[in-house]
Amino acid sequence: MKLTTGDAVVPLLGAIAPRYVVKQATVKRCVAALLLVSMASIFYYTHYIISSPLSSLIHRDTRPEPAIRCSTLRGATRLPKAPDHRSEARLRIDPKVLVFVETLYSRLGREIAELLVYNRIKYKVEVAGKSLPVLTNLDKGRYGVLIFENLNKYLQMDKWNRELLDKYCREYSVGIVGFTPPGEESLVGAQLKGFPLFVHTNLRLKDAQLNAASPILRLTRAGETAWGPLPGYDWTIFQANHSTYEPLAWAHRDSLDYATNKSPLATVMQDHGRYDGIQRVFFGGGLKFWLHKLLLLDSLSYLSHGQLSLSLNRMILVDVDDIFVGEKGTRLKKDDVLALLATQQRIQALVPGFKFNLGFSGKYFHHGTSEENLGDDMILENVDRFTWFSHMWNHQQPHLYENVTHLQLDMALNKQFAKEYGIPTGSGYSVSPHHSGVYPVHEGLYEAWKKVWNIKVTSTEEYPHLRPARLRRGFVHRGIMVLPRQTCGLFTHTIFIERYPGGRDKLDESIQGGELFQTIVYNPINIFMTHMSNYGNDRLALYTFESVIKFIQCWTNLRLSSAPPLQLGERYFQLYPEEMDPVWGNPCDDPRHQRIWSKNKTCDQLPRFLVIGPQKTGTTALYTFLSLHPAISSNLPSPDTFEEIQFFNGKNYYRGLDWYMSFFPAAKNESSRYLFEKSATYFDGELVPRRAHALLPKAKLITILLSPARRAYSWYQHTKVHGDVTAKNYSFHSVITATDTAPKALRDLRNRCLNPGKYSQHLERWLSYYPAQQLHIIDGELLRQNPIETLHELQRFLKITPTFNYSTHLRYDPKKGFFCQVTNEDRTKCLGKSKGRQYPPMEDRSYKFLQRYYLSHNTALVKLLKRLGSRTIPQWLKDDLTDTVMT
Numbered sequence: 037m038k039l040t041t042g043d044a045v046v047p048l049l050g051a052i053a054p055r056y057v058v059k060q061a062t063v064k065r066c067v068a069a070l071l072l073v074s075m076a077s078i079f080y081y082t083h084y085i086i087s088s089p090l091s092s093l094i095h096r097d098t099r100p101e102p103a104i105r106c107s108t109l110r111g112a113t114r115l116p117k118a119p120d121h122r123s124e125a126r127l128r129i130d131p132k133v134l135v136f137v138e139t140l141y142s143r144l145g146r147e148i149a150e151l152l153v154y155n156r157i158k159y160k161v162e163v164a165g166k167s168l169p170v171l172t173n174l175d176k177g178r179y180g181v182l183i184f185e186n187l188n189k190y191l192q193m194d195k196w197n198r199e200l201l202d203k204y205c206r207e208y209s210v211g212i213v214g215f216t217p218p219g220e221e222s223l224v225g226a227q228l229k230g231f232p233l234f235v236h237t238n239l240r241l242k243d244a245q246l247n248a249a250s251p252i253l254r255l256t257r258a259g260e261t262a263w264g265p266l267p268g269y270d271w272t273i274f275q276a277n278h279s280t281y282e283p284l285a286w287a288h289r290d291s292l293d294y295a296t297n298k299s300p301l302a303t304v305m306q307d308h309g310r311y312d313g314i315q316r317v318f319f320g321g322g323l324k325f326w327l328h329k330l331l332l333l334d335s336l337s338y339l340s341h342g343q344l345s346l347s348l349n350r351m352i353l354v355d356v357d358d359i360f361v362g363e364k365g366t367r368l369k370k371d372d373v374l375a376l377l378a379t380q381q382r383i384q385a386l387v388p389g390f391k392f393n394l395g396f397s398g399k400y401f402h403h404g405t406s407e408e409n410l411g412d413d414m415i416l417e418n419v420d421r422f423t424w425f426s427h428m429w430n431h432q433q434p435h436l437y438e439n440v441t442h443l444q445l446d447m448a449l450n451k452q453f454a455k456e457y458g459i460p461t462g463s464g465y466s467v468s469p470h471h472s473g474v475y476p477v478h479e480g481l482y483e484a485w486k487k488v489w490n491i492k493v494t495s496t497e498e499y500p501h502l503r504p505a506r507l508r509r510g511f512v513h514r515g516i517m518v519l520p521r522q523t524c525g526l527f528t529h530t531i532f533i534e535r536y537p538g539g540r541d542k543l544d545e546s547i548q549g550g551e552l553f554q555t556i557v558y559n560p561i562n563i564f565m566t567h568m569s570n571y572g573n574d575r576l577a578l579y580t581f582e583s584v585i586k587f588i589q590c591w592t593n594l595r596l597s598s599a600p601p602l603q604l605g606e607r608y609f610q611l612y613p614e615e616m617d618p619v620w621g622n623p624c625d626d627p628r629h630q631r632i633w634s635k636n637k638t639c640d641q642l643p644r645f646l647v648i649g650p651q652k653t654g655t656t657a658l659y660t661f662l663s664l665h666p667a668i669s670s671n672l673p674s675p676d677t678f679e680e681i682q683f684f685n686g687k688n689y690y691r692g693l694d695w696y697m698s699f700f701p702a703a704k705n706e707s708s709r710y711l712f713e714k715s716a717t718y719f720d721g722e723l724v725p726r727r728a729h730a731l732l733p734k735a736k737l738i739t740i741l742l743s744p745a746r747r748a749y750s751w752y753q754h755t756k757v758h759g760d761v762t763a764k765n766y767s768f769h770s771v772i773t774a775t776d777t778a779p780k781a782l783r784d785l786r787n788r789c790l791n792p793g794k795y796s797q798h799l800e801r802w803l804s805y806y807p808a809q810q811l812h813i814i815d816g817e818l819l820r821q822n823p824i825e826t827l828h829e830l831q832r833f834l835k836i837t838p839t840f841n842y843s844t845h846l847r848y849d850p851k852k853g854f855f856c857q858v859t860n861e862d863r864t865k866c867l868g869k870s871k872g873r874q875y876p877p878m879e880d881r882s883y884k885f886l887q888r889y890y891l892s893h894n895t896a897l898v899k900l901l902k903r904l905g906s907r908t909i910p911q912w913l914k915d916d917l918t919d920t921v922m923t
């Protein structure tokens with residue numbers, strides 16, 4: 037049966053299906069009929085709709101054209117330059133926002149926080165109604181703007197706190213933003229408690245406009261009308277009878293019975309502070325309406341006197357991935373290429389330097405229909421009008437290659453193709469199919485990229501994860517800048533507007549104030565990912581980008597520009613130098629990452645617990661004794677740092693995950709393997725807890741504590757024996773008592789000697805990443821005197837079964853003065869002579885000095901141990917504190 041028209045499907049269903057259902061009435065046959073119909077539909081779609089000569093007519097009729105119009109685009113009105121909110125006054129406020137929320141889960145509170153995160157604005161969340169947080173630090177205000185998710189929480193604050201807060205705002209010139217909450221009861225002309233300001237609530241509004249004269253508008257441009265209803269039915273509008281108030285935004289009532297009064301209603305009201313000396317902005321609705329998000333950003337900028345101003349520069353690069361790759365019937369034809377060029381030219385007038393950035397896979401060149409092959413030729417005829425980057429030759433994902441040689445060969449083929457067809461090869465930029473190899477890092481990709489293409493910059497949506505987009509970041513690995521890539525809502529399969537998921541309205545919503553528009557507003561540097569097929573067919577990408585760029589021009593004062601990827605990369609890391617350092621996560625914690633993780637790799641090659649130090653507390657003894665356990669395995673030794681890998685601190689971290697995992701060979705018997713690592717310098721490493729947690733969030737942490745004074749002395753002896761010149765030249769007492777005017781080498785040695793002993797401080801940092809249940813603290817004195825009991829307790833904490841009986845494996849060796857490993861009945865194997873050294877006892881004056889030095893830290897440690905539920909306080913800690921009190 038040949039299907040000719042869409043109508044033919046109906047009789048097919050009507051004729052066949054009922055007969056089967058009624059006469060046979062068997063489930064099997066129903067399923068078979070359904071299958072048949074589905075297959076017929078697929079056949080109809082793929083063989084008729086897509087390849088029919090009529091298909092172009094069907095879809096081309098509905099191909100969307102950018103229809104964004106406004107006075108700015110016509111050049112009709114030249115609006116004044118965006119104001120700079122920076123003030124001449126000597127400001128004493130930090131560029132940080134304090135957000136008072138109703139609860140930690142309230143919706144608007146979350147939306148506010150998300151907006152701040154997206155724009156990298158620092159903030160602190162506080163639940164309103166509790167006591168006020170500390171607002172000042174020395175003579176500086178900690179916050180530049182206060183936001184109340186629910187304005188009532190501010191208006192109804194108890195007198196004492198309200199006065200304190202208002203005083204802070206006046207003294208430090210800090211402004212307040214307040215959102216009126218929706219209420220069940222509709223208010224008509226109700227007065228805001230204590231202000232000559234009145235509200236009407238629960239209104240439906242439409243057709244929003246901005247007050248062009250408002251000094252708040254900076255990023256947001258006035259002059260247009262956002263036609264149509266505003267989202268929600270619970271808008272509040274403001275009416276004032278004091279000159280301190282000035283509307284920032286208006287809208288009209290969206291109601292049939294309101295035809296008589298056409299005057300606009302203020303939805304956002306500015307309080308200039310003439311009434312009570314505090315500047316405020318009141319929002320008559322939440323952040324559902326896109327324009328309000330912009331107005332909030334401008335309000336923060338204005339109220340903080342420019343401390344929280346965002347740059348107005350935005351850079352845009354549009355990658356067109358998969359050039360030459362698409363399926364027959366979905367590729368570019370000649371007129372598509374001409375449209376691409378024409379749109380590019382129009383965009384260039386709005387975005388200086390803009391060129392579509394084409395990523396090609398040469399293997400599929402001329403693999404389309406004859407018309408599409410002419411399209412390929414047309415692209416190459418205009419090769420110099422675009423910028424170019426290399427995709428993989430055959431579009432295969434890099435992590436699927438057997439080895440780096442094959443990967444290089446594949447890349448070389450694409451390079452050869454580029455040379456043959458005059459495609460420029462010097463952009464230094466590349467991307468890989470489905471982000472494979474970029475993140476999680478596949479070292480082979482970076483190696484091959486550098487060798488074949490001299491790649492210096494790439495982009496991905498996957499670091500640290502695809503979602504949420506606002507948290508995407510960049511990093512640098514092996515000299516290659518990895519930039520965050522943005523999505524524009526178009527994917528390989530979205531090629532016809534009629535079939536856009538959610539319909540055309542959905543795409544238009546994203547362009548006109550929605551997700552895509554906001555992506556550009558919030559990201560100073562935007563690299564968008566699109567595919568060749570988005571530029572043929574309905575040319576949705578051309579429509580999307582031209583429209584959103586126009587919409588940005590109409591509604592914002594942003595200065596758009598573009599530049600080649602290398603320049604974008606340099607700019608990105610100038611803006612965010614702190615992002616250069618990567619933070620490696622576990623590829624198996626994210627199903628998307630796991631899918632692009634090489635089959636040769638496993639996530640089992642990671643430790644389940646870490647012995648984190650600090651140095652000189654007995655970590656080697658613990659490491660050695662743990663390694664005797666048949667179910668526990670440590671890492672392989674490092675050629676540089678012996679039993680310690682020292683990955684999470686220092687330079688080794690930049691060697692990447694593959695390097696780290698190579699120390700943990702694949703287990704033979706998975707169930708009995710407890711992999712662990714001990715690096716004693718982890719304990720006090722500033723970055724270590726964050727890095728360790730990103731990779732090993734479930735790992736258990738073991739730390740050993742002993743008198744920080746004695747630890748410092750042991751460390752000094754160790755450093756001296758290892759030939760440290762400063763330690764050799766200065767006595768222990770000179771080192772620990774060195775002042776800040778001492779030579780740098782001595783100060784450095786002092787710090788390295790003393791800092792690890794500030795236990796509470798370091799433990800708090802670990803506990804800000806890991807839950808307390810994952811931390812086990814060993815008393816270093818007990819480890820030394822009774823390692824058997826210490827290890828039994830540790831096994832209980834680690835939940836390792838069956839318990840290994842250490843009493844038959846460890847024995848006190850009187851000669852060594854420590855417990856050692858039993859090798860046979862009368863022999864033991866002790867740790868080397870560098871552990872359990874002989875040195876003179878510490879001078880009394882040094883011990884006393886250190887007791888005082890560590891007093892506050894030790895006191896804090898006692899508190900911390902109690903908080904952690906410790907029933908006994910170590911004897912050395914009691915001694916250190918008692919002696920101090922007595923002296």
Ligand SMILES: Nc1ncnc2c1ncn2[C@@H]1O[C@H](COP(=O)(O)OS(=O)(=O)O)[C@@H](OP(=O)(O)O)[C@H]1O
Nearest residue numbers: 651652653654655656657716750854855871872873
């Ligand atoms: N069983 C056993 N054998 C030998 N040494 C033992 C043992 N148990 C604890 N200790 C104490 O461990 C101290 C060395 O600590 P570390 O291994 O953590 O030092 S290091 O940071 O790895 O260099 C070492 O410090 P010093 O006495 O100053 O050498 C020892 O006091």
